[in-house]
Every structure is written in structure tokens, then in C-alpha cells.
Amino acid sequence: MASFGRWNSLSYAPPASPSAPSLPGRSQNSGPHESSPYPEQLHSSYSRVFPAARPDYYYIQPSFPPGTDLDVIRAFHMVDRDRSGFIDENELRQALCTGYQRFNPRTIRLLMFLFRNPSDPLRVGPKEFAALWSCLKQWRGIFERFDRDRSGKIDLGELRDALYSLGYAVPPSVLQVLISRYDDGSCQRVELNFDSFIECGMILKGLTEKFKEKDKDYTGSATVSYDVFLSMTIPFLVSYN
Numbered sequence: 001m002a003s004f005g006r007w008n009s010l011s012y013a014p015p016a017s018p019s020a021p022s023l024p025g026r027s028q029n030s031g032p033h034e035s036s037p038y039p040e041q042l043h044s045s046y047s048r049v050f051p052a053a054r055p056d057y058y059y060i061q062p063s064f065p066p067g068t069d070l071d072v073i074r075a076f077h078m079v080d081r082d083r084s085g086f087i088d089e090n091e092l093r094q095a096l097c098t099g100y101q102r103f104n105p106r107t108i109r110l111l112m113f114l115f116r117n118p119s120d121p122l123r124v125g126p127k128e129f130a131a132l133w134s135c136l137k138q139w140r141g142i143f144e145r146f147d148r149d150r151s152g153k154i155d156l157g158e159l160r161d162a163l164y165s166l167g168y169a170v171p172p173s174v175l176q177v178l179i180s181r182y183d184d185g186s187c188q189r190v191e192l193n194f195d196s197f198i199e200c201g202m203i204l205k206g207l208t209e210k211f212k213e214k215d216k217d218y219t220g221s222a223t224v225s226y227d228v229f230l231s232m233t234i235p236f237l238v239s240y241n
Helices: 070-079 089-099 105-114 126-146 156-165 172-180 194-214 226-239
Strands: 048-051 058-061
Touching (some): 089 105, 089 126, 105 194, 126 156, 126 194, 172 194, 194 226
8 A cells, every 4th residue: 555654845955055035124144143033042953932922921932943044933933823833824825925925825735745744734843944945945046047037937948947957857748748737828928937936846856756766776767566656646636736
């Protein structure tokens, strides 16, 4: 029987680590010691007691990985209004709108699936949120590098070049299938915004990595059972559609 274990969320970042825009209101040159409502101790991997909006109310500070950027911590706390230390699908959408742009519900559900907390699959904890944010930052760098006309969208050719730069020589027929998902029926040239690019790139990378696990000799082919094939593909089909 096929097994649907937890997939490693860190594998969804692109190989490169390009830079991305800072959050609004933060200087590009500011570092971890900038003035902030959160003390530097928040970088500790241990839980802290941290005052919330009211000075007479305290809650246990969620544990972020050491060295987590203060902007990431700030974005998490802005949407964690019940002070549970976890955020749900709607709160994740609000957090990402702060740092990046609006994401459609389908992409948010995909991110929730890929970066889900092992003990609470319906919510994202601080560790998963930090990994998700870092992953999006790297994909943002790739997107901006290949959005050559600075339109905020990439076309089929730019998508092909972006994927090729990551080591994915995707056949034209597969590219057409990928980009046709975003055809709105207007008969105009199909282009992907950052939201759609994230969805497309993470699915392709995730399936490629799962295939490479079976193609141990890197021959470009592998023999898998029906159960294994289902375990590789169905999670992406049922997680966010």
C-alpha cells in the first residue's frame, strides 16, 4: 500500500539563493540589531515569555530557528492573533500579503501542504513558517531575474529559461501542459505572475526530487510500481485542488 509520509519542506527551495526585496518599511542595509518591537533574544531556539498587545497579558513565545530574521518573526506575530504559536490557512495568506503579494487560495493550500507542521497538519508553526518564507525569498529572486521586461509576469520562454537555470530541461510539450493551467480563456498570451510561478515551480521541483529518489543512477528513467507512482503524484493532486 502506498505510504504518504511527510515530505521535507526544505527541498522546495530552488538550488540558487538570490536576494529578494525586504519587507515594506525596512532598509535594505538594516540588520538583526535594528530597532524592533521584538528583542534580540527572539533568535533563541528556546521559548520566551513575550508581552502581547496589552501589557498585562503574556503568552509563551514560539520558538523560531536561531538566526531567524526579525521581519519573519514580526510577520508571524502580526497574524497569530490568538497567540497559539501556530497560524492557519487564512493567517498565512495575510502574512504573505504583507511581505510579498496576494496569493490565490490554491497556492496557499499548496504551501500549507508542503510546509505543514508534523503535529498539526492544518496549521504552520514558527519553524515551518521560517522555512516557507526563506523558500519564497529564493523563488522571488529567480522570478525577478527572468522577468526581463519587468512586467511582473513571465511568459513561456522566460519560464523555460528560469527552469533551465535550475537544471530542469523541461520538454516543450510539458511546458505547454504546465502553462495551460493558467490559461483564462481570453485567447491572449499566457503569462504567469509570481503566485502562479511559485505553484508551477514547487510542483515541478517536488515531483522531480521524488523521481530522482527512484533514478539512483541518474539515467533519466526509472521503474516504479503503481503504488509508488500514486504516492509520488496524488499528494499534489489532492492537497490543494
